[in-house]
Amino acid sequence: MTTSPGQEMTLTNSAKREVLERVLKALDSKFYKPELLDATWRDAIESHRKGIESAPTQDAFELAVTGLLQTLKTSHLGFFHGTAKRASSRAALSATYLADETANGSRWIFQDVHDGGSAALAGIQPGNILLRVDGKEIVPPEHPVFPMGASSTIDFVANDGQERTASVDVAQPKGKKLQFVEPTLVQSKLLSEGIGYLKVAMFPGMIGVEVANSMSSAIDALGNISRLIIDLRGNTGGGAGALRLMSLMTPNRAPVGFSPGKRWAKRDLAAEKTRFPRLGKIPASKGALWLLGLQFLPALVTKSPIVLETEGLGTKPYDGNIVLLVDRHTASAAEMVTIFAKENHLATIVGEKTAGRLLSATSVKVGHGFRLALPTGAYFTWNGTALEGSPIEPDVIADFDWQERRSGVDAQLLKALSIAG
Known part of the structure; x- marks a missing residue:
């Protein structure tokens, strides 16, 4: 790779071939769904190879590799240079x-x-x-x-x-x-007597201690409400902090789901899931995270799936009277919350179909400063539902009408209020 002051970095042909081969090797090693790496995928590699290896600039190279990856038609898959200081609008x-x-x-x-x-x-x-x-x-x-x-x-x-x-x-x-610049993660307010409103913008962090504590505090601040509207519109997901929200929706301990990686792709998950270790408590402080790491070290070493299980926080005055607002941008961990509520009849889901993007992912170095982001595990609910590529249908459809929204009317929230009563 060479560069001149004020110019875009360029790649030698050998460097481009090397990066491409490392991308393919990483997919073979870690990609969550090996059956997709079939003859069609190999044909796609050969049809894209010339364009990738002849790409004249770094940006063109990124676009060419991205074009190849898009033929796998899965979320959480991307290719970028580590020096890139740009981000999508979302x-x-x-x-x-x-x-x-x-x-x-x-x-x-x-x-x-x-x-x-x-x-x-x-x-x-x-x-x-x-x-x-x-x-x-x-x-x-x-x-x-x-x-x-x-x-x-x-x-x-x-x-x-x-x-x-x-x-x-x-x-x-x-x-x-x-x-x-991080948005306000958690907001709550009383919409009318007895009806509380909780909005969660995202679930940052692998475990999400801070967002979990914020959600619990926000619910406590609402007092003795009899109905609750939870707003996950535009929530693009995050980590295990979403478990706290699910725990606030049901008084009992209940298995939620798990993310098996590549080595489990052909195993009988229905028969084996009861033996997986369970994460059923988010620590009260970050200082206790090392104990959690120690507890699940064997599972991390053996790459065993870990089952999320609600925390058993006890009864709430709004139990059985929850409305969950979602839209086309509700994704990842927010979809875990949505499908958990739907399958366990914990809330009325209102809004638009969700994004259908729910996989575990990581990123790996593939040489010359480039990284490959790739999905390493599917997500299955305890009932066996896989959500990748399958948006969740709301119980009550309420589309986003942007022209109405421009006049100041949030019709989706009004629909949720009418259902909450």
């Missing part, structure tokens, strides 16, 4: 959007805008229409990306119909590194 802005026709042509329209995130801090609201990023017109299906170490300007049509420009900073220093 991560960078703590916001989501959908594509539709507008008076400005085909455009992205903001759907979920989480309080405290970069988009919200810049004054962007649900229903706003994205026009340009740093002066470049953004038209679907192209998605905007944002540099992490610099401010970006966003031109958009506000909900009053006026075009506006906002400056966004997607990251902030944390020591010597940059970290995304």
